[in-house]
Amino acid sequence: MGLNPADVLAFPKIQAIVRDNGTAEVVVAGNSRNVQTAESLQELRENALAVVVGEARTLNRPVRVQIDDPEGHGELLVSPDGSKESVSYTAKAPRRRAEPPATTAPTPATVPAPRGNAMTPTPETTTPPAPAVEEAAVEEAAVEELPRRRSLKDTSFLVSAPVLEPATKGWRGTLTRMGFRMDPSGDEMSEREDIRTVSQHWPGPRTVAVVNRKGGANKTPTVVMLSAILARYSGAATVAWDNNESQGTLGWRTEKGAHDRSVLDLIDASQSLLSPSTNAAEIAKFVHHQTADKFDVLRSDENEEGDHEVTADEVDIAHQVLTRYYRLVIMDSGNTARAANWRRMIEHTNQLVVPVTAIEDRAEAARLTLQTLESRGGHDAELARNAVVIVSESTDAKRSMSGEALKRAKDEARRIADGFAPYVRAVVRIPYDPALVNGPIRYEALQPATQRAWLAAAAAVASGF
Structure with missing residues (x-):
């Protein structure tokens, strides 16, 4: 093979x-x-x-x-x-059988002559018994011939083997709907496997950090898409958290709720939110629910007159609150790997995701981000080695819409993806989609090929949990 x-x-x-x-x-x-x-x-x-x-x-x-x-x-x-x-x-080492105990040869028994007979008694010997080891062998063989009785705990009448469902897509799906049962294609089986991966539930909460030290690297769209796919398929309570040290853009690219609260308001109310008597629905006062994509958003502070920068201790508090109410926490980040809130975010991270648009300076910034984490050793280096890099095709090259520009965009994305592949756990390429460029991001607004690529990216992330 x-x-x-x-x-x-x-x-x-x-x-x-x-x-x-x-x-x-x-x-x-x-x-x-x-x-x-x-x-x-x-x-x-x-x-x-x-x-x-x-x-x-x-x-x-x-x-x-x-x-x-x-x-x-x-x-x-x-x-x-x-x-x-x-x-x-x-x-496995064979189990040694115990040696049978040594036996002493029996002494022939003498039969005395009848009393009163002057003849010299003739000694008669009885037949000696079979050796003990032979008797044990016979008994063991008899035991082996008996039928084994199994415990009812070791069996079941329920059928648990997976059933291969018929094809639902392509010409195979068309034939299935016409009454001809067709097995799914390799592409459909791959998609089903990715769906199964992102649909799993893991014991305990999981935190994903989306990082790149360069702005415009697609961090916020990546946070939104991963949150949408994981929430849709797994049904797990999922929150996207804008962990920018001052003001981020996650709130601008997602649906706004009926209030203006941000992470600072959640931190101020943390004592109440962590109280055992607080109802789980109280978290809705501080997050903004995405009605179509089924996840919540915790915005950064958007007060134009504010100058508060989130500290490491405040990251600890917010993370403690969120992991009480959510199974999955997807964190957006700023561009400063030296910031206190950025470094503390990494300490809470289970899976690192590094997005990059297929432009040289964004790719170089991504490489430096991974290099910085690797140089710190320990948990940071382990995250870097097991990172998922998501390479999105450049929007600039696509604007011309010429065939040559499209080819260059794909070739550049492939070159950058191949460059990262030896150093991280997984690399996924995402095609250009105008629905990701401006305005609120919605999963259903994406083209089918883009949805499929993001599903593969989410599966790569989830397989690291």
Whole structure:
């Protein structure tokens, strides 16, 4: 098969567990799949791997599977065509059987002659009993012949294997609607996988920081799109927070609520909002709900006469409040990596996202941002290594709308994306879309190709949670 293990995703997590009591299960992303019972250990292994092959076919790509059986444990790469390739395997040490106790040969028993007989008694010997080890072997064989009784806890009559739904898009979807059941294409399967990824719920809140030290790098549109997609598909309470040290633009690109409150008002009310007696709906007094895209926005201070800069301690307070009311916090940021609120944001971050428009100075600023974090070591460096870079095609080149300009824009975006790829966890390219240039940003206003690209970007982000 010649698969490169580095090219095979570790998501979803798949385990194949074969037990010496004749049962087995395949666990996919925490959900158990039934495995048909079998008479031999080898047949049971094959039944378990058949379930894994079915999962690979559902995803339309190779998968990783952790295997564990009575003889050893390791990792396999399994392809949709059923071929398998070993990554690692460690045999378990065989269990030593206890040696039978040493036995002393029996002494022949002498049978005395009847009393009164003058003849010399003739000694007679009885047949010695079979050795104890032979008796133990016979008993063990008899036990092995008895049918094994399994626990009712190890079985279920419920079918938990995933069902491949028919195609809904393209000509395959058209034929399905006409009554001819068609399997989805590879592109549709890829889209379904991205939807499943962004639809997951993770234990505990997650914080995403969107950073680039250069203005005009697409930070705010990135925050809006990630928030919209994660909120729409996962249904998790999601807030987009403008963590600019003074005044940001997130509030200008999103829907305004019936009030003018900002992060400073939320910080002032933090004691009340953190009180156990406060109702969860009280947070609506401080955030601006996006009615179509289903997430909330916490604006930066927009008071023209104000000169307050958010401090590190205030970031801690706001983050504590938001993670009480929301599962996902997507943070916009300013352009100063040395600012106290910027650095404290990084301390709270689980996943770093670096947006960049396909223009040299924006790309260089993105590289310097990652370099700064990497040089700080520890948590900052780990975020940089696992960052997701989102490269958007330049709007300037698109304005001419000539074929040559379009090609140059795509080539430049590809060149910049390829340049970042060796240094981060994922790179996603976004096509130009006029709906992202000016005014409020709405997911439904985007072109289908742009929606699909942003879904892939959100999936890349979510897979790092």
